Amino acid sequence: MNDPTPSRRRMLSAGLAAVVGATAGCLGDRPLGGSDDRGGSGDGDRPLTLALSDEGETLRGGRVTDPTEDDPRWDEPAFAAVRAGESHTTQYRKPFLSRADDPTYAVHEGTYYRLGSVVVDEAETTRAVLRLFDDGESDGSSGTNGSADEPASDASGVVDADALPEGDRPAVEIAHLAARARGNEGGVPNGLVQRGGYVYRDEAAASSSTLLEADGPTHVRYRDTVYRIETARERFYEPVYRATGEPVAESSARMEAILRVALVGARLSPDDLSSDAREVLEEARYGGYSESHPFSAAYEEVLRALHERPFIDGNVRKDAFSGARERELVEYEDRYYDYRLRFGSGDDR
Numbered sequence: 001m002n003d004p005t006p007s008r009r010r011m012l013s014a015g016l017a018a019v020v021g022a023t024a025g026c027l028g029d030r031p032l033g034g035s036d037d038r039g040g041s042g043d044g045d046r047p048l049t050l051a052l053s054d055e056g057e058t059l060r061g062g063r064v065t066d067p068t069e070d071d072p073r074w075d076e077p078a079f080a081a082v083r084a085g086e087s088h089t090t091q092y093r094k095p096f097l098s099r100a101d102d103p104t105y106a107v108h109e110g111t112y113y114r115l116g117s118v119v120v121d122e123a124e125t126t127r128a129v130l131r132l133f134d135d136g137e138s139d140g141s142s143g144t145n146g147s148a149d150e151p152a153s154d155a156s157g158v159v160d161a162d163a164l165p166e167g168d169r170p171a172v173e174i175a176h177l178a179a180r181a182r183g184n185e186g187g188v189p190n191g192l193v194q195r196g197g198y199v200y201r202d203e204a205a206a207s208s209s210t211l212l213e214a215d216g217p218t219h220v221r222y223r224d225t226v227y228r229i230e231t232a233r234e235r236f237y238e239p240v241y242r243a244t245g246e247p248v249a250e251s252s253a254r255m256e257a258i259l260r261v262a263l264v265g266a267r268l269s270p271d272d273l274s275s276d277a278r279e280v281l282e283e284a285r286y287g288g289y290s291e292s293h294p295f296s297a298a299y300e301e302v303l304r305a306l307h308e309r310p311f312i313d314g315n316v317r318k319d320a321f322s323g324a325r326e327r328e329l330v331e332y333e334d335r336y337y338d339y340r341l342r343f344g345s346g347d348d349r
Contacts, residue, residue, distance in 0.1 A: 049342050050290075059263060059264075059329075064107055065104065075095050089121075090243070091125075122239060122240060131231070158217060264336065281302060
């Protein structure tokens with residue numbers, strides 16, 4: 001690997017050094033020049049930075065689960081059922097944490113499997129819901145614990161979140177996020193807050209809960225804020241999933257090929273690039289490489305090799321971002337890299 005010291009590329013680009021030196025490493029500090037977003041004068045003061053992030057020599061690490069490593073999130077009963085051709089179902093929670101656009105792969109005794117799930121039924125159930133409110137505030141539902149007339153200063157009804165059972169602590173934290181965001185812009189964490197609070201789906205946590213007891217505390221103190229507790233039991237209709245899976249590879253090389261064709265967009269060989277283009281990629285691997293439009297021949301060569309022609313053809317700013325696509329990896333010198341292209345304004349892809 002080349003020495004990441006100042007490269008020949010910078011020495012050869014003396015005419016560009018003033019612009020690059022002023023902008024590299026401080027993206028976003030300079031406003032858009034000109035009156036439009038077109039290339040040339042419009043983007044002349046906005047550097048486009050290419051940065052490569054090393055993903056290693058193999059794609060399997062972190063993308064293929066090996067149950068022998070005892071991943072605490074791993075669903076071994078579902079995986080065993082798939083291998084045996086048997087049915088295994090779960091309610092509400094997807095087996096394997098798999099999505100159609102992001103499948104889960106696992107290996108067992110040298111065979112690699114692609115795993116997923118399908119919805120096969122629905123289940124009607126009742127769940128406890130915890131919501132937290134400032135005194136005087138309510139969503140209109142009738143809670144089992146708290147009342148708007150009970151003051152937060154009533155020490156007999158206030159419990160510290162840290163003193164609660166283990167199952168109640170995440171409930172308070174998530175319900176706090178909902179209470180904090182209520183009436184404010186910005187929203188709440190997607191998938192955590194549900195129905196304006198926290199839904200108890202773990203039966204063990206619900207049965208051991210202090211907050212859900214009929215004579216439980218009326219208020220909870222979390223991070224120096226005292227909230228009134230409201231709980232309710234509500235009806236839910238939840239999907240029932242059946243685990244699915246099939247063998248896709250009998251060797252690590254075949255599994256690597258499957259991941260490579262799915263994830264890698266560009267495959268670069270140093271032999272196919274000019275020396276200046278190789279210098280651009282070398283700098284991109286060590287902190288990033290920046291140029292302002294119009295780009296040098298070497299930078300354009302790299303962008304074309306990455307299949308990022310919208311950045312150099314036509315309306316640079318508009319065309320480069322007109323169509324969103326999934327981020328792809330690049331293979332270079334027998335390693336994989338995640339790469340980012342970012343204008344000085346903070347736009348990236």
